[in-house]
Amino acid sequence: MEQIFSYGKPVTGKDLIDRESIVEDIVRDVKGGQSVILAAPRRFGKSSVILESLTRLKKEKIMTGFVDLFEKTSIREFAEGIVETVLENKETKIKKIFKIMKSNFQAFLQMAEFKHVWKEHEFILNFSRKDADENALLEEALNFAEKFASAKKTHLVLAIDEFGELKNWNGKLLKKLRAKFQMQKMVTYIFSGSQESLMRELFTDKAQAFYGFGKIVELDPLPEDDLIKYLINVFQKGGFLLSKENAHRICKLSQCHPHYVKVLAQCIANQHNDNGEKEISGDDIKNGSELALIQVKGELDRDWESLSKAMLQKRVLKFIALGGTNLYSKEAFSGIDKARIYLSVSELQKKGFLRKIKKGEFDFINPFFRSYILMFSKGIFV
Numbered sequence: 001m002e003q004i005f006s007y008g009k010p011v012t013g014k015d016l017i018d019r020e021s022i023v024e025d026i027v028r029d030v031k032g033g034q035s036v037i038l039a040a041p042r043r044f045g046k047s048s049v050i051l052e053s054l055t056r057l058k059k060e061k062i063m064t065g066f067v068d069l070f071e072k073t074s075i076r077e078f079a080e081g082i083v084e085t086v087l088e089n090k091e092t093k094i095k096k097i098f099k100i101m102k103s104n105f106q107a108f109l110q111m112a113e114f115k116h117v118w119k120e121h122e123f124i125l126n127f128s129r130k131d132a133d134e135n136a137l138l139e140e141a142l143n144f145a146e147k148f149a150s151a152k153k154t155h156l157v158l159a160i161d162e163f164g165e166l167k168n169w170n171g172k173l174l175k176k177l178r179a180k181f182q183m184q185k186m187v188t189y190i191f192s193g194s195q196e197s198l199m200r201e202l203f204t205d206k207a208q209a210f211y212g213f214g215k216i217v218e219l220d221p222l223p224e225d226d227l228i229k230y231l232i233n234v235f236q237k238g239g240f241l242l243s244k245e246n247a248h249r250i251c252k253l254s255q256c257h258p259h260y261v262k263v264l265a266q267c268i269a270n271q272h273n274d275n276g277e278k279e280i281s282g283d284d285i286k287n288g289s290e291l292a293l294i295q296v297k298g299e300l301d302r303d304w305e306s307l308s309k310a311m312l313q314k315r316v317l318k319f320i321a322l323g324g325t326n327l328y329s330k331e332a333f334s335g336i337d338k339a340r341i342y343l344s345v346s347e348l349q350k351k352g353f354l355r356k357i358k359k360g361e362f363d364f365i366n367p368f369f370r371s372y373i374l375m376f377s378k379g380i381f382v
């Protein structure tokens with residue numbers, strides 16, 4: 001079956017469903033020098049929203065940069081990422097130099113043609129030294145971003161995707177970074193993070209380095225009305241007919257999750273019983289849901305395994321999957337201190353398993369997690 005729903009990569013432009021007002025707000029805020037913190041669970045569309053915002057800023061001739069900390073494995077790589085992305089804004093010549101220099105410093109030194117350039121950007125030479133202090137490199141990279149923007153006399157909007165990673169790498173660095181960022185006049189930031197509660201803590205807890213640094217923006221699941229239109233439209237383009245009622249069922253099953261709704265919809269298309277009927281049936285939806293669960297099982301297994309040393313957290317998840325609502329009632333976990341349950345729930349929120357619905361009530365972020373737990377509770381996955 002042909003892939004009619006594309007997923008797995010960030011989307012921009014006409015492929016981005018909803019998010020218009022969020023993108024507009026981000027663009028307006030960063031243009032006004034207000035940094036923005038985008039907090040949302042995994043695969044909710046953070047990178048998509050950032051990339052769309054940066055595209056629009058570029059159209060307005062504002063300089064932009066994008067560094068994804070998820071891909072980086074050291075502070076040095078983070079620093080290099082900043083220099084490279086800043087250089088994407090016009091300076092193709094230095095960008096070339098930076099690349100050559102990182103791979104072959106000797107060759108670079110012999111290139112007389114570049115001498116005048118590295119005189120101007122002397123700090124770049126430090127990046128070739130294997131023993132250079134990486135915190136110092138990061139500082140130089142940030143200084144460079146500010147200088148570069150000042151020299152061009154335009155603002156630079158630097159997006160740092162998965163910013164929360166930094167806290168895990170080196171908590172102390174955060175304080176220094178905050179001080180640095182605050183000194184910058186020409187650079188405004190967009191930070192994103194998948195661990196919503198960690199991001200909220202980092203930016204709203206008075207004791208944390210980034211308290212009050214920027215405006216927090218959160219992403220919700222996609223609005224059902226827009227999703228229904230989208231599903232009907234894409235199914236139609238793929239040669240299928242989807243009723244409004246069944247589109248609603250798909251939204252409900254996927255909890256309007258921007259990524260998993262596409263995974264589910266594609267599985268339904270794959271499972272469509274092709275006996276000349278174009279219409280997507282209830283059976284197609286049922287079979288598609290089962291196929292989708294099998295498809296995402298690998299990632300759910302990894303999530304579940306990551307809790308191997310946290311029995312109580314697993315028990316909390318199972319309790320919710322089985323329909324339990326009041327986690328703190330006497331019957332829920334007899335003999336276990338409420339404080340421990342509270343801690344487990346808070347850990348599960350930090351790790352991105354659960355989302356708070358209202359006081360004392362939580363739901364899974366991944367719409368397949370409930371069925372996954374129920375399936376293996378019944379011994380179906382062995």
Ligand SMILES: Nc1ncnc2c1ncn2[C@@H]1O[C@H](COP(=O)(O)OP(=O)(O)OP(=O)(O)O)[C@@H](O)[C@H]1O
Nearest residue numbers: 007008009016017042043044045046047048258259
């Ligand atoms: N607004 C949207 N419209 C259409 N598809 C979307 C939207 N938001 C997210 N998606 C889909 O969801 C998936 C995740 O998108 P994206 O990579 O932007 O999210 P993310 O929050 O940055 O994810 P991650 O946590 O993995 O970094 C992609 O497959 C993308 O196609």
Ligand SMILES: [Mg+2]
Nearest residue numbers: 046047048161
């Ligand atoms: Mg992302």
